[in-house]
Amino acid sequence: MAKIIMTADDSASIRQMVSFTLKDAGYEVVEAVDGKDALNKLNGAKVNMLITDLNMPNMDGLELIKHVRAKSAFKFIPIIMLTTESQAGKKQEGKAAGATGWIVKPFKPEQLIAVIKKVLR
Amino acid sequence: MSQSNVHAETYRQEALELLSDVEEAVLDIEQDSGNAEHVNRLFRAMHTIKGSGAMFGFDDIAEFTHHAETVLDRVREGTVPVNKELIDLILASSDQIRSMLQAADSGAAVDVSRSEQIVSGLKALLDVKGDAKAFSPENIEASDADKNMTGKKITCRIRFCPGPSIFATGMDPALLLDELRDFGDCAVIAQTENIPALYDLDPEQCYIFWDVSLTTNKSIDDIRDVFIFVDDESEIKIVEIASDANMENDRKRLGEILVERGDVAKEIVDKALDSQKQIGELLVDSGAVSREKVHSALKEQQIVEKRKATTSSSSVRVPADKLDNLINLVGELVVTQARLTQVSANVNDAGLAIPVEEVERLTGELRDCALNIRMLPIGATFSKFRRLVRDLSSELGKEIELKTEGAETELDKTVIERLDNPLVHLIRNSIDHGIEPPEEREVSGKSRKGTIRLAAEHKGANVVITIEDDGGGLDAEAIKSKAIEKGLIETGDGLSESEIFKLVFAPGFSTNTEVTSVSGRGVGMDVVKREIETLRGSINISSKKGEGTKVTLFLPLTLAIIDGLLVKAGEDRFVLPLSLVDECMELPKDHIANAHSRHLISVRGELVPYIRLREIFDLSGGYPPLEQIVIVKSEGMRVGIVVDKIIGSHQTVIKSLGRMYQDAEGVSGGTILGDGGIALIVDVPKIIQCTERKERVGV
Missing domain, CATH: 1.20.120.160 (HPT domain)
Known part of the structure; x- marks a missing residue:
């Protein structure tokens, strides 16, 4: 069965790119436009992995990660955050909140897949 | 778009x-x-x-x-x-x-x-x-492009101690280890010493850490990148232990590796070395380091060695007679060692027994190693046939493809050399008699191109060589009438198909009436059979009319050493090749009396002829009260060999008898026994043939 990955990003183009790349690699994708939306959609859903942006309206990535980790169903799922090179400090904050890893924007589809392969099986 | x-x-x-x-x-x-x-x-x-x-x-x-x-x-x-x-x-x-x-x-x-x-x-x-x-x-x-372009190989040691809460970040350490495994030659050893007792164990925490020895052509940075998401709580140590540049260095000792890794202090290792025991064992005993750590250090040693072996692997050409000499010496050593073991058993001294056991083990290893040197892949012989098939098939206007399998199968050099002629003959047979002309094949609904499959494979202590064609197959009726014509059989009634096929191995048999340049020059399958048998092998033929013929050769891996059954007749000892022996039983005196001097014994209802070794070799002295009979299987029939006493199975190093006795019938060689005595190796098929001949002359 295909693994389900949720991508939470307020940028439609990033969502589109992520979701296109993932579907191409054989994953199922759930899209969310911000942290709140992501959290709502996670309720009762079977998601194997989360890819989230850090800067989002309503609820940002760090907050989202903390909330997701607090749910027993998602305690151990891999969470990848999308960061930019100007946010080095955010990586540590993200790790502290429970993120598994990060991808620095801009990234190429291959890099995204490589990172997913690293954390999701 | x-x-x-x-x-x-x-x-x-x-x-x-x-x-x-x-x-x-x-x-x-x-x-x-x-x-x-x-x-x-x-x-x-x-x-x-x-x-x-x-x-x-x-x-x-x-x-x-x-x-x-x-x-x-x-x-x-x-x-x-x-x-x-x-x-x-x-x-x-x-x-x-x-x-x-x-x-x-x-x-x-x-x-x-x-x-x-x-x-x-x-x-x-x-x-x-x-x-x-x-x-x-x-x-x-x-920077991405740079990373993958380093062609040079490095060997590193990686210790990966994940923080206890690594799972809480959604990280699966197993995935990282898998990623490392993809990098190259990799040995991963899990260290379990930190796992607490069950009631203290929190299943959501990670207690294991890993030692990895990795040889890869990626760079250290690539390896570090694997652990990029691993948090600071985890400890990752990556040390390059060998690169192409310093491969020439001496092999590292176990103690050195452990010290380098910081698992144990140098003084402890030195102390351990002083007491001259197996260093690993000692360190574990003293509790200075866990068994897994030693195990992992050993693995690393192996990986580095393996790497060295591959970098410096090359071959040396050695004249064959030097090898023969080596085998001879090893053979003598094996024999002497057997004597030594026997002597030491009599002395019954514990101090002597231990080194003697060591010598036994070492000699065994040395023997296997020496024999292994003589082993050659059969592939070189196979490739010769490719040419043969091509030339002959075009000469005969046939379309034939030779398929070979198992070219890497190793056989003793002598066996390979002596196998050449029989194989040539069998393949010629397939080309000439087996595969039909293309037109004929089309009529019978086969592809125009015939196939000959030549395959070799290991089966236990034997090598099995198969020559299979998809030609017309053997015609049982033709073989039968031919055999009757040649006087090989009388009516052929009641013969099974496989028994009929066996007739092609009878001397002077050839189904093809015309003599062609390819086969049928008077050298028949009987010669092939004899050749294979002198190699202590056996041959089998099976066929389906219209579908093809399959000839199977069973050959021993080596000629230098055989498993034998040591027996005694009179004062002399003989060796019967164990591969021929079916069973052993007693020959009661009263039975001989009842049999009216006919050499036949009933074995579970089956009448088996027997031969007295004493009579064959003209041994003097009286018969023992109870003789033993060894039932052997040769040429498809069971024959009893009567001896005085069966001593037991014996690994026999075959020595040739020297020029003077080369033509002696009935013995295929000699061997030196543990006590220094000599035993002859009985050529069982030969003595059966001799006896048959005598009987016929006698009649």
């Missing part, structure tokens, strides 16, 4: 939306500069424009927006004040981005000087020199 165009279009629309967001936010800030949320909104919009821009090929926009974003980040932190200058610049940036987007769409040029002007204005706001590191997507690509 291509995928990237779709993405670009999405981005353009999104960026335009974001830009109106930017303007709105800027105006909001102007009205209410104290509200942090407006600044955040503004920052997020710029951030997204930049991040997505770089991903969809709008590098110019990304680079330009980077400056605005940096300034806005400072505004968020409160280090850059919100003033009219800032707002003007942001609005100008927004306009500039919009024109850049349009330019990308229409292909028109962008006013670069305007961009530069805005950027320098933004930089001035920052008031910090060179802090904003130039953002360039190319940097990332370049």
